[in-house]
Amino acid sequence: MEKLTDPPGARSGIRFDRVSVAYGGNTVLDSLDLTVEPGEVMALLGPSGSGKTTALRAVAGFVRPAAGRVFIGGRDVTDLPPHRRGIGMVVQQYALFPHMKVKDNVAFGMRARKVPKAEIPGRVTEALEMTGMGAYAERHPRELSGGQQQRVAIARALAVRPDVLLLDEPLSALDAQLRSGMLAELARLHRELPDVSILYVTHDQVEALTLADRIAVMDRARLQDVGTPQDLYRKPRTEFTASFVGNANLLPVQVGSGSAVTFGTAELKVAAPDAAAGASATLCVRPHLVGLGDGPNALTGEVAEVQWRGSTHRLLVDIGGHQVKADLRELRTPPAPGDxxxxxxxxxxxxxxxAGVGAGAGTGARDD
Structure with a gap:
């Protein structure tokens, strides 16, 4: 049996060449330049209305760019209908046909693409086995859990042997435990399908950090940043990236000489200043890297709130008119508000x- 790991058009990637999309004069995707490398998982991460789903739909062929071109595997697909683009797609609400058995749902895409009838049963079986749903071929969607239905939707997308797999918020309808399990399954599928390029749309930073080889951060219809999860988390280049990829304390500082910066009246040290002395800049510190008690770069303030989060306590401390978050291992005797x-x-x-980096892209850290 021919394996799904050797799809036709292997080593296909995606390229957005200054793609813009507008509805009624309202630009919802603005001059997107982005390349998804062959075999790469690229997450499009951003808030609602950022343009990430529109970008995915432009690849799928469901929206027509007002400007720019879309390429898959070096082929210009901008004017091709969806069924000729070599894609598989999974959406958040599964979109299974309730009157069809699982095996028929998985076969549907192949029949629509006129795959030879003799090939369909074997490819259905293979796709279901790959997603752990081989024992459910004869069931109807109503007899499955939400996680099982999503596995069937993924099997249907894989059965057509796509060059590109598009995932549009595929886990958002699942509860937290199921999401965790499905993330592990998607990571396994990625390992088993190394030639399939995956474009994964999500607003969930954990999904993006867990699954993606690279993350494209979007806001207000524009690409704000792109890089590996580690780079974007550890060394964000903009305030918006710092606040949306993970959680961050963002403190306004003045750059001094050497490695010194000033926050209010406190002089702090940083490892590698990247702004000229005298410039205004923003200091980013992740809450889990903030400790309690004396130490380097010590700051004193008043506890505004204490949140117990199971294995950790989050302290919100008012310092110089700014609220600093500290995530600490569960404290036996945590401080109280007002301390x-x-x-x-x-x-x-x-x-x-x-100075000036990320201006206008949003400066508030997400409170999560």
Missing amino acids: TVTVHFAPEDAVLIG
Whole structure:
């Protein structure tokens, strides 16, 4: 049996060449330049209305760009209908046919593409086995859990042996435990299908960090940043990236000489300043890297709130008119609101976002 790991058109990638999409004069995707390498998982991460789903739909052929071109495997597909683009697609609400058995749902895409009838049963079986649903071929969608229905939807997308797999918020309808399990399954499928390029749309930072080889951060119809999960998390280049990829403390500082910056009246040290002395910049520190008590870069303030999160306590500390978040291993006796505390962080754990970088992209850290 021919394996799904050897799809026709192997080593296909995706390229957006200054793609713009507008509805009624309202630009919802603005001059997107982005390449998804062959075999890569690229996550499009951003808030609602950022343009990420529109970008995916432009690849699928469901929306027509007002400007720019879309390429799959070096082939211009901008004017091709969806069924001729070599794609598989999974959406958040599964979109299974309730009157069809699982095996017929999986076969549907192949029949629509006029795959030879003799090939269909074997490819249905293979796709269901790959997604762990081989024992459910004779069931109807109503007899399956939400996670099982999503596996069937993925099997249907894989059965057509796509060059490109498009995933549009595929886990958003699942509860937290099922999402975790499905993330592991998607990671396994990626390993088993190394030639299939995957474009994964999500607003969930955990999904993007867990699954993607690279993340494209989008906001207000434009691409804001792109890089590996590690780079975007550890060394964000913009305030919006810092606040949306993970959680961040963002503190306004003035750059001094050497490795010194000033926050209010406190002088702090950072590992590698990237802005000129005298410039205004933003200091980014992840909450889990903030400690309680004396230490390097110590800051004193008043506890505004204490949140117990199971294995950790989150402290929100008012310092110089700014709220600093500290995620600490569960404390036996946590401070109370109104207490005065000192927090600290290591210079190497602070990232300086240079003057003017990320301006207008949003500066508030997400409260999650």
